[in-house]
Each structure stands twice: as C-alpha cells, then as structure tokens.
Amino acid sequence: MEISEKNQSFVYHFGEMGSKWGFNRTVGQMYALLVITDKPITANDLATTLNISRGNVSMGIKELQSWKLVQVTHVPGDRKEYYNAIGSVMDMANIVFEERRKREVDPTLSLLRNLLLDTPETDSEIYAQQRMKDIHDLLEMITNWAAELQKLTPEQLNTLMKLGTGVTKILSVKQALFSKKQTE
Amino acid sequence: MEISEKNQSFVYHFGEMGSKWGFNRTVGQMYALLVITDKPITANDLATTLNISRGNVSMGIKELQSWKLVQVTHVPGDRKEYYNAIGSVMDMANIVFEERRKREVDPTLSLLRNLLLDTPETDSEIYAQQRMKDIHDLLEMITNWAAELQKLTPEQLNTLMKLGTGVTKILSVKQALFSKKQTE
DNA sequence: ATAAAGTTTCAATAATTTCTGAAAGTTTAA
DNA sequence: TTAAACTTTCAGAAATTATTGAAACTTTAT
Known part of the structure; x- marks a missing residue:
C-alpha cells in the first residue's frame, strides 16, 4: 500500500506521540494510518506499509x-480481515478520555477513598x-464534570465551547437567575 | 525519616501511576512524599526514605x-537544600495540565497546521x-477551552463544576436571552 | 588556600517495554 | 479429511528507559 509523504509524516508523528497518549509507537502508527485512510486495511497491508x-x-x-x-470488516469473497477506525x-x-480515566484516575480515586476511611492520629497524619x-475531591470533581460533558449533544457541546470567555457570562446569568429566584 | 503505612501506600501508588501521568516511578514517589509532608525534606532524606x-x-x-x-528552601544555619511541593x-x-498540553498536544497541533497548509490533490489526500x-479543530477547541477554564477564579470554577447537567439549562437560558436581544 | 559538606553528572548496568518471527491455532472450501 | 489461507501467541532479541554510584563539581567556613 502506497503512502504519501504528508501522510507518512502524520503517521510517524502519531507514532511518537502515541506513547505519550497511552499506547506504543506501532499502535499509534497503525491507528493514524487507519484514521486517515478511507478504505479498510488488511493486517498484512498494515505490516508492509508500516514496516x-x-x-x-x-x-x-x-x-x-x-x-x-x-x-473488523469483511469483504465478500475475501477471507482476510479488514480493519478501520470507528x-x-x-x-x-x-473514547480516549474515558479509557484514560479508567486507567489513570479511577485506581487513584479508589485508593484515596480507602485511605480516607481511617481517622488520622498524629499531626503529620x-x-x-x-x-x-x-x-480526592479534585479528581472526583473532574471525573463528574467530564461525565456531564459527555452527556451533552455535540451541538450543546459546541455552543458551550464556542462561548470562550463567555463562560464567565454564563456564570453571571446563573447568578442573576439565582438571585431572581431568591427575591420572587 | 519515618513514614506511616498509609503514607507508604499512597507514595507507592503515586509511583506506579506516575508513569501514566508523565514522569517515572521514583519521580512520582518523590513528589507524593513531598506533597503529603508538611515540612520541607532534604535530598538525602528522600533517598533514604524511598530507598x-x-x-x-x-x-x-x-x-x-x-x-x-x-x-528549594533553606534552613538558617544549614547548608543542605530542602525541597517542598509548591x-x-x-x-x-x-501546572500538570499545562505541562502536558505543551508536551502532548502542542507538537501535534503545530504539525497539523503545517500539513493543512498544502492543498490536497487526489481523493485519498x-x-x-x-x-x-x-x-486539528478538536485539539484547538480543547486547548482554547482549557485556557478559558484556567482563567476562572477557583470560586467561578467551583460554581461551574457544581452546575453539572445544569449547564444545559443555563445554555438554554442563554439561548433565550440571546434571541430576546435579537428581537428587541 | 583548603577541607568539609554538600550537589550534579554521567558511564555502566539493570529493568522494562516493544518487536520479531516461527510455531500453533482457526476457519473455510473442496 | 485435508490443505490452503489466514490469524494469534509467545519466547527470545532488540530497543528504550530508569537507576546506581563513583567522580567531578560547587559552595561555604576557617
């Protein structure tokens, strides 16, 4: 399978970054190639293209x-397995956020919950x-909020993100609503 | 320097997780120990305590x-360097978010910006x-939004986080306000 | 100046992670 | 059944990353 120079550099870059994002070089390259390629690719093709x-x-x-x-997808009349990015x-x-949360945050939260059950004795404790x-509280807050964000529709999310500094405005709107309710 | 069993397990856990968070085991342990210890610690103390x-x-x-x-801090009359978490x-x-953004996102954004300058020729390109x-657009959106969040005061941030699904409601209020402005 | 008390550096080694390729396993067709 | 076409597994090799510890360096006090 031929690969253009630009795609090549994208794929290699993803290989390098891959390890920072939680998977190894070749997994990063494979995924990058699958993402930028329209058609599904066979395992052999991945192997030869990526060497x-x-x-x-x-x-x-x-x-x-x-x-x-x-x-995995299949092509009629072909026994090979074809792969494509979902x-x-x-x-x-x-998916990446959720997966990383599971691997990087959840275990820590659960350890911290346990450690917090005991009553500390000495000053240093x-x-x-x-x-x-x-x-613990910060991780929990972030986790909860991430879950909330994931519930939003893409449109809502988009609106929210595009607000930018408007976030502050939302907060003041909220304040306004709240104090109105208080007084009515 | 003595270390309680609970602290021990916290420190070791941070060591294990450390590598997932961007630094190696011993750096994770050192940081964990510095975070949960009230007083600054000398390098020798770190070495012996963590073995x-x-x-x-x-x-x-x-x-x-x-x-x-x-x-680094110094104790009067003592030449050793003492360290503490900031x-x-x-x-x-x-700090961790920002540092990771620099290491994990910025390089990708910059590569993508370059690759997007060229005009694609073939269908697959x-x-x-x-x-x-x-x-690129997603990473940029996330980056911008993260920067916005960092600008908020801890109180504002807290309010926003606590809104939870309430964000959606606020968004619709915002929509309403906006269309009102449009018509008046 | 110099020695004592400390810190940093870095080559060598250890530990860990990734990758290969041959062998074992699976599925399909005849 | 058997064999062809494919996929998976996994022990060992290669590559990468982390760690040690001795030597070099720095700073301070005398």
Missing part, C-alpha cells in the same frame, strides 16, 4: 480493539490526609 | 523543578486531510 512484523500488527489490533477504536473524531476523543482529601 | 540513590533524587528534583512542582492541589492540577482537519 513492522505481522505479529506486532496482530497485537496492536487487539489493543486498539480493547480501546474500541478499531473495527466513528467521528469526537467519538475517538470521548492529619496533614497527609488533608492533602489526600484535596486530591 | 533510591542520591543521584536519582538529584535528577528527579531537577525534573520536578522543570515542571515547576517543587521548590501551591495548592488546584495549582498542581493546573482529500480524505486524509479532512481527518487531519477534524483532529
């Missing part, structure tokens, strides 16, 4: 499937527990 | 300083560029 072993592709696909980022870019972002509570 | 080499501590501190997460948990979160544009 990686067939076994590596197999494992990478498994990983991408566990992230629910890639799908959904819109927004869908991808949601009190201090430590307070810091843990701060972290 | 890691003095050299490793030196490099870790350097890393944490580059993240602007720790600070700021509130909210400050930390802001058009498709590929459209996907790149989708990703």
